[in-house]
Amino acid sequence: MVKVGINGYGTIGKRIADAVKLQDDMELIGATKTRPSYEARMAVEHGIPLYAAKDAEVFEAAGIKMEGTLDDLLAQVDIVVDCTPGGVGAQYRDVYKGAGVKAIFQGGEDHVTAGISFNAMANYRDAYGADLVRVVSCNTTGLIRTLYPLTQAFGVDNVFASLIRRSVDPPASKGSGVNFIEPSLKLPTHHGPDVKTVLSDISIQTMAVKVPTTLMHVHCINVKLSRPATKDEVLEVWSRTPRVRFVRGGDGVRSSAQIMDMARDLGTRRGDMMDIVVWEDGVSVIDRNLYYYQAIHQESDVVPEIVDCIRSMCKLQDGAASSMAKTNATLGLKG
Numbered sequence: 001m002v003k004v005g006i007n008g009y010g011t012i013g014k015r016i017a018d019a020v021k022l023q024d025d026m027e028l029i030g031a032t033k034t035r036p037s038y039e040a041r042m043a044v045e046h047g048i049p050l051y052a053a054k055d056a057e058v059f060e061a062a063g064i065k066m067e068g069t070l071d072d073l074l075a076q077v078d079i080v081v082d083c084t085p086g087g088v089g090a091q092y093r094d095v096y097k098g099a100g101v102k103a104i105f106q107g108g109e110d111h112v113t114a115g116i117s118f119n120a121m122a123n124y125r126d127a128y129g130a131d132l133v134r135v136v137s138c139n140t141t142g143l144i145r146t147l148y149p150l151t152q153a154f155g156v157d158n159v160f161a162s163l164i165r166r167s168v169d170p171p172a173s174k175g176s177g178v179n180f181i182e183p184s185l186k187l188p189t190h191h192g193p194d195v196k197t198v199l200s201d202i203s204i205q206t207m208a209v210k211v212p213t214t215l216m217h218v219h220c221i222n223v224k225l226s227r228p229a230t231k232d233e234v235l236e237v238w239s240r241t242p243r244v245r246f247v248r249g250g251d252g253v254r255s256s257a258q259i260m261d262m263a264r265d266l267g268t269r270r271g272d273m274m275d276i277v278v279w280e281d282g283v284s285v286i287d288r289n290l291y292y293y294q295a296i297h298q299e300s301d302v303v304p305e306i307v308d309c310i311r312s313m314c315k316l317q318d319g320a321a322s323s324m325a326k327t328n329a330t331l332g333l334k335g
């Protein structure tokens with residue numbers, strides 16, 4: 001049993017805690033909080049041992065029982081999943097190294113923080129036995145999930161993607177205006193180079209705009225394939241790809257709103273959609289140009305990747321296929 005700790009119990013951290021609890025080869029030792037928020041109280045209600053990342057006294061004053069400090073947590077675990085806000089994780093790198101624990105960072109950190117960036121399907125073995133690994137961001141995970149199988153099946157000469165980004169996550173009450181469309185002016189955006197931290201040979205450029213929604217990101221993608229393929233051949237490849245799911249506009253799935261409703265109907269925890277969702281009837285191939293739309297549930301798509309990353313770093317499964325099958329079965333994902 002690999003002992004897992006989580007530093008930072010927010011959007012990603014709470015989902016990793018729940019996912020780890022479902023794995024029979026991992027044990028969740030605890031998670032940290034910096035303040036006695038409602039999330040801290042919910043963690044206690046769910047039986048998650050809490051540790052103070054900073055000042056423990058504020059929790060005592062609020063009547064929340066803590067098991068110790070971050071140092072106490074690190075002393076008990078084999079691996080820590082850093083889920084602190086973007087840029088904060090890098091500040092903990094030396095703390096984790098000093099404690100002699102393996103560490104996973106999130107996409108909010110730069111590639112250099114860990115030196116290895118991860119996606120289970122594309123490069124599981126790169127993280128095998130490693131001490132520091134970064135799991136790429138929600139958008140990068142989404143791009144790799146659908147692009148990697150295309151590189152294997154047809155070859156990819158070039159990718160151009162426009163990212164329509166949610167402004168903030170649903171719990172945020174700050175930072176989400178109601179009347180704006182905000183282009184990222186530094187072009188191409190960082191998302192293309194981020195894909196290359198995993199798929200080093202791919203040629204890709206990206207643009208992005210932020211819009212006033214919280215539910216999902218939507219990507220509009222053009223891929224120049226290396227060899228001709230039909231739409232049906234492309235769909236057949238994705239139908240065999242784990243963690244990629246089709247929806248149809250013809251069935252009434254017109255937008256991210258219906259996808260999130262579907263996720264709630266599926267009965268997933270928190271109504272999450274960890275699969276990348278491709279509109280089947282929005283796929284088109286003209287000459288060697290493939291066009292498609294996909295939706296990304298930013299709060300949850302990285303969760304199965306992080307579970308697989310723990311397995312790779314801790315050498316729990318030799319290869320991606322067996323680890324992903326185990327993760328998919330426990331999280332109820334498309335295998």
Ligand SMILES: NC(=O)c1ccc[n+]([C@@H]2O[C@H](COP(=O)([O-])OP(=O)(O)OC[C@H]3O[C@@H](n4cnc5c(N)ncnc54)[C@H](OP(=O)(O)O)[C@@H]3O)[C@@H](O)[C@H]2O)c1
Nearest residue numbers: 008010011012033034035053083084085086106108138298
């Ligand atoms: N949300 C997404 O869309 C998404 C998707 C993929 C990847 N990511 C990446 O995942 C990472 C976490 O993002 P998130 O969305 O989960 O952020 P978040 O919801 O803001 O959660 C981060 C949590 O870290 C805690 N924290 C803050 N400062 C800390 C510190 N110094 N030490 C320990 N804990 C601290 C905060 O909890 P308290 O202060 O209340 O304890 C906060 O709830 C980022 O790198 C982000 O880029 C985010």
